[in-house]
Amino acid sequence: MIPISTIRTETERVKKGLKKKNFPNLELIDEIIQLDNQKRQQQTNRDELQKQLNDLSRQIGTLIKEKKNIEAEKLKNDTFFLKQEIQEKESILKDLENRINEILILLPNVPHESVPDGYSSQDNIIVKGGGELPKLDCKAKPHWELAEDYDLIDFALGAKITGTGFPVYKSWGAKLERALIQFFLDKAWDHGYVEIWPPILVNEASAFATGQLPDKDGQMYYINLDELYIIPTAEVPITNIYRDTIIAEDDLPIKNVAYTPCFRREAGSYGKDVRGLNRLHQFDKIEIVQIAHPDKSYQILEEMVCYVESLVQALELPYRIVKLCGGDLSFTSALTYDFEVFSAAQKRWLEVSSVSNFENFQANRMKLRIKTNMGKTILAHTLNGSALALPRILAALLENNQTPNGIKIPKILVKYMGIEMINKFGSI
């Protein structure tokens, strides 16, 4: 949620930013400023009346102590109209506040000034590429066929147990999944991220704080009986650790990493894009989260991008880093870099990570603040990134590393797998 003070003091920047995000209702900005003016006016009035009442009450207190009951009763009568007036002002004030809030939660975050204009992924900018595209012969298979050939993943079985989009990993497929999780967690641990193993069900306040609600209501699974949401990403429980807290500047940056399964309803998805591991209802992801001082958050964003890059490099996957344009940016993000990995058999780039700076957008919602060394209390900046999401990494690994003799395990994972190659006759 954009702080109202930002809207007030940087109106033009906010408008320009929201326009870049293709936000259609820019007139809401003017409306909110007007409402805010009214609200402050109203509060000043209310406070003044409240003061009068408090003064009277105090006087009544002293009078009663001095046994001057008649005078006290007189004063009591005086409070009647005052109270009524306060109540009126109070109710107007509340209405104004509610309306302001309603608008505020509808406004997406203001993008960073470096974010390119654009409407869709077509307009994103490729900032960097790396790794070599594998040369596969024309008989190369997509991962869903390889998964079946080597008995690694059973999509039909998952559909039987649960439904489509809930694959069953088996044998070396299961172990490969576990190896990746272990590798990603170990790597993050070595880079100073404190590991967290959080709940994967969260309450409404948490879902709201990170911005999933109200924006993504309907994309999350919801447990009606207990009014709990099943997390679409570890970002939700991890960032919410710091909801309603004030962190000392010297404790920054806070770096956390968590592995969790993630659940997304993906309502409205269909077609070839959802084949195999490309789009699932349940998948595994390692998420890194940082809480940072506003002055340092963009430097930290670059560091996080570098870190994620080191992961895809370690897995020897061809990748590219994409800077999202305004129209492709998520509701909460100010600047996002996507990582894409090349899936050789599908001949497509698959998104495997999204690294974002939310600036104070989430922090404002969840009242996550920093006590600076100067003694000031300011909103923190929050950042997070996938490091990494497993299914499409797995898809790319299977496809890119297929050989006539089996599927080659990347060197870095050999120690986790205990084998160098998955083949049809057991593995070596």
Next chain:
RNA sequence: GGAGAGAUGGCAGAGCGGUUGAAUGCGGCGGUCUUGAAAACCGUUGUCCGUUUUUCGACGGACCGGGGGUUCGAAUCCCUCUCUCUCCGCCA
């Protein structure tokens, strides 16, 4: 799931209708003392909103788990929700 107890400032812990934003202790910060440190002593110590100020600040309002009520006045009384603890039951 059943029965009971409780929720107060960074922490511990008083207050149980009238200058109580809240005693006291610990912690934190500043100072005195010391070659330095410790100890001791003195001072200080939350958050949000608004008004005002060039800044420091000053003033006003709100906040004692959340919401509502009673009252001139509530941390204190009432209702309700949430959470925590203890005992019983169930259980990986």
